[in-house]
Amino acid sequence: MAEGQFCNKSTVNTEEGIRHLLSDTNGKTYYKEMEALEVDSAAIQATFSKTLKSRLKTWLEICTHCGLCADSCFYYLANEKAPNQVPSYKIQSTLGELVKRKGKVDAKFMMDAMDTAWSKCTCCNRCSQYCPFGIDMGIMFGYLRGILYSQGFVPWEMKIGAGMHRVYQAQMDITSEDWVDTVEWMEEETEEEYLGLKIPIDKENADIIYTVNAREPKHYPEDIAEAAALFHITGEDWTVPSVGWEETSIAMFAGDWEACKIQVESVYDAMERLKPKRMVVTECGHAYRATVTEGPYWAGLKDGKTPVESIHYVEWVAEVLRNGKLKLDPTKKIKEPVTYQDSCNYIRNAGLSNDARYIMSMIAEDFREMKPSKEHNFCCGGGGGLNGIGRYRKQRDAGLAVKHKQIMDTGAKLVISPCHNCWDAIRDLEEVYEDGIRWSFLKPILLKMAIIPEHMIPKDE
Amino acid sequence: MLYDYVTGPIALISLVIFFVGITARVVLYIRGLDWRLDRVTYTVNVKYGIKGALRSLFFWMMPYGTRSWRVKPIVTFFVFALHIGVLFTPIFLSAHNIILKEKFNFSFFTIPDALADILTIIVIVSAVVLLIRRLVLPEVRNITDFKDYMMIAITIAPFLTGFLAYHQAGDSQFWTIVHIISGEIMLVAIPFTKLSHFVMFFCTRVQIGMDYGIKRGGMKKGYSGQNW
Numbered sequence A: 001m002a003e004g005q006f007c008n009k010s011t012v013n014t015e016e017g018i019r020h021l022l023s024d025t026n027g028k029t030y031y032k033e034m035e036a037l038e039v040d041s042a043a044i045q046a047t048f049s050k051t052l053k054s055r056l057k058t059w060l061e062i063c064t065h066c067g068l069c070a071d072s073c074f075y076y077l078a079n080e081k082a083p084n085q086v087p088s089y090k091i092q093s094t095l096g097e098l099v100k101r102k103g104k105v106d107a108k109f110m111m112d113a114m115d116t117a118w119s120k121c122t123c124c125n126r127c128s129q130y131c132p133f134g135i136d137m138g139i140m141f142g143y144l145r146g147i148l149y150s151q152g153f154v155p156w157e158m159k160i161g162a163g164m165h166r167v168y169q170a171q172m173d174i175t176s177e178d179w180v181d182t183v184e185w186m187e188e189e190t191e192e193e194y195l196g197l198k199i200p201i202d203k204e205n206a207d208i209i210y211t212v213n214a215r216e217p218k219h220y221p222e223d224i225a226e227a228a229a230l231f232h233i234t235g236e237d238w239t240v241p242s243v244g245w246e247e248t249s250i251a252m253f254a255g256d257w258e259a260c261k262i263q264v265e266s267v268y269d270a271m272e273r274l275k276p277k278r279m280v281v282t283e284c285g286h287a288y289r290a291t292v293t294e295g296p297y298w299a300g301l302k303d304g305k306t307p308v309e310s311i312h313y314v315e316w317v318a319e320v321l322r323n324g325k326l327k328l329d330p331t332k333k334i335k336e337p338v339t340y341q342d343s344c345n346y347i348r349n350a351g352l353s354n355d356a357r358y359i360m361s362m363i364a365e366d367f368r369e370m371k372p373s374k375e376h377n378f379c380c381g382g383g384g385g386l387n388g389i390g391r392y393r394k395q396r397d398a399g400l401a402v403k404h405k406q407i408m409d410t411g412a413k414l415v416i417s418p419c420h421n422c423w424d425a426i427r428d429l430e431e432v433y434e435d436g437i438r439w440s441f442l443k444p445i446l447l448k449m450a451i452i453p454e455h456m457i458p459k460d461e
Numbered sequence B: 001m002l003y004d005y006v007t008g009p010i011a012l013i014s015l016v017i018f019f020v021g022i023t024a025r026v027v028l029y030i031r032g033l034d035w036r037l038d039r040v041t042y043t044v045n046v047k048y049g050i051k052g053a054l055r056s057l058f059f060w061m062m063p064y065g066t067r068s069w070r071v072k073p074i075v076t077f078f079v080f081a082l083h084i085g086v087l088f089t090p091i092f093l094s095a096h097n098i099i100l101k102e103k104f105n106f107s108f109f110t111i112p113d114a115l116a117d118i119l120t121i122i123v124i125v126s127a128v129v130l131l132i133r134r135l136v137l138p139e140v141r142n143i144t145d146f147k148d149y150m151m152i153a154i155t156i157a158p159f160l161t162g163f164l165a166y167h168q169a170g171d172s173q174f175w176t177i178v179h180i181i182s183g184e185i186m187l188v189a190i191p192f193t194k195l196s197h198f199v200m201f202f203c204t205r206v207q208i209g210m211d212y213g214i215k216r217g218g219m220k221k222g223y224s225g226q227n228w
Helices: A015-023 A025-034 A041-051 A054-062 A074-078 A087-100 A107-119 A137-150 A156-168 A176-191 A221-233 A250-254 A257-274 A285-298 A313-322 A344-348 A353-363 A390-410 A420-433 A442-449 B002-007 B009-031 B046-061 B067-071 B073-092 B094-104 B113-136 B146-166 B172-192 B194-215
Strands: A208-211 A278-281 A309-312 A334-340 A364-368 A414-416 A438-440
Touching: A015 A025, A015 A156, A025 A156, A025 A390, A041 A137, A054 A087, A054 A137, A054 B009, A054 B194, A074 A390, A087 A107, A087 A137, A107 A137, A107 A390, A137 A156, A137 A250, A156 A250, A156 A257, A156 A390, A176 A221, A208 A221, A208 A257, A221 A442, A250 A257, A250 A285, A257 A285, A278 A285, A278 A313, A285 A309, A285 A344, A285 A420, A309 A313, A313 A353, A313 A442, A334 A353, A334 A390, A353 A364, A353 A442, A390 A420, A420 A438, A438 A442, B002 B009, B002 B172, B009 B172, B009 B194, B046 B194, B067 B073, B073 B094, B073 B113, B073 B146, B113 B146, B146 B172, B146 B194, B172 B194
Parallel strands: A208 A278, A278 A309, A334 A364, A334 A414, A414 A438
Antiparallel strands: none
16 A cells, blocks of 8 residues: 555645544554555655755764764663664664665664654754764754655654644644633733733734744643743733734654745744744744744744744743832742753753743742753753644653652752653652642742732722 | 885875765765755755755864764763874874975975874774774674774775884884785775775764754754854
């Protein structure tokens, strides 16, 4: 059988297509069909000759197999230092082999490569900091994911997620109407608590355009309310777009570069349409990575920058704390030991470690660094899409061991985690280990401490 | 006679292959960089690119300058010892410079032969230590292939044979010829094997430095750059 009815090389471009894929619960048939999926070696070879240029080629070629990358990988550490978890081995035995064999491989090889690309690497890029040549296996696995995706060898949830971006320009089935409804609902809920609060939709020329993770309107609408409250308290001139509000990119995790482009262009279009001065991205790591760090390249923007300056939520928080727009009650600082989960996507890969430290110094009396921390911190264990893939639940859970130890070693039971993926991983970690670890985004913590201007406080009747 | 042959035309050919080869490697590497595929705006945000590249080179060429070097202090010691010896000894050896002067009418400053001896021994010992590490540690052994052993053999041969020739062990003429041939093998091997990291190290370090310097945080205000 060449192409399966669920598992095939076609992209999912319609609502119907998504529903069809979803009807195959947990992708049971999907993975079975994958075993018989034909590999189009000529297409792989063509992609290589177009896209495998000097950077990747040199990385694959000059690796001297020194093994310094081994200890940099949390999977290697979490899996009793299994030699098949050494980053160099993982990439050489997959992408390296695929290049060597000029794409002439079978479905079994491709499925093994898929299992490695999605369950043994979260694309955290930590290895790039430990290789003397700067070989970045996270980047190479991202590239491999693209090849695998184009051949239909992609985890079921990733294929659905990429399809969602193609259909809804969001990682979930949320239409523009759903989004606007949720925002209006949150405005109603919050304006009683903070007098004068508004969530301006599609306001032109605002100072800030605020964009989110689709999980927020879908599962955690209070996050939008909290963001609104904080923008209100700080007196920011802000807006949310009715279209182009989604920052995340399951498409990036899936390796669906076309969908990545569609997704980020929806946000850039909102920028062009509403002409804000800046964009603030919610507390999400990969969303920032996708739309701010990588997105301009997918969209072909030659300066590598988003159409308007874009900052992560921690940058905005650090800014309003520094300029005094947000005043915190020092007596309400967190008293218990507290630690901070450095997200790979905006700390290692976007240089925001100092802002995070500044915020912690303002909100915590007993801040404990994980070891190592900042750029050298370990992935939470759930990055790269791994949190959402049923097929790799066991591998994901095993990988959490490193983060668990890091947190426990700090002696803190509260983890501030301004990243959806990290937040999820730490929540799941607590399900596995049950140590009483708690986790939080910044917004609820800040709101508890914020000094609210008198005129915004409702008067008791 | 064999001696004239290996010191004459073969030496010249080896040197030409070496210089043309490494130049070609660097040129092809740079030409193969693609801002869109690599997702790094190499030619737009140049100032940040240069800063990132220099940081990347500086910290990695400094012994114990990076966290990676620091967490593996013993490996780091021998890696640096090996590379310093491999690079310095042949270039500044007095015997080599006498030949340079004779053939090309220029020479570098020279180091005392006793120091050259010490450096040679350091090279050999470091290589043996790293070889043992390769054989003993499963995470290294598992990824090691035939090419890696060849790389070590090709690198060590000129030092071992040079040492034997200088100290007139056995047939000195024989060792001298083997030394010259092994040196020529190394020169020719550099552009075509992993030994190309002789120049490609600088290319890949500059590239990843620019990547972090331009795209991954290097342009953020108040951030000094990737903490290698």
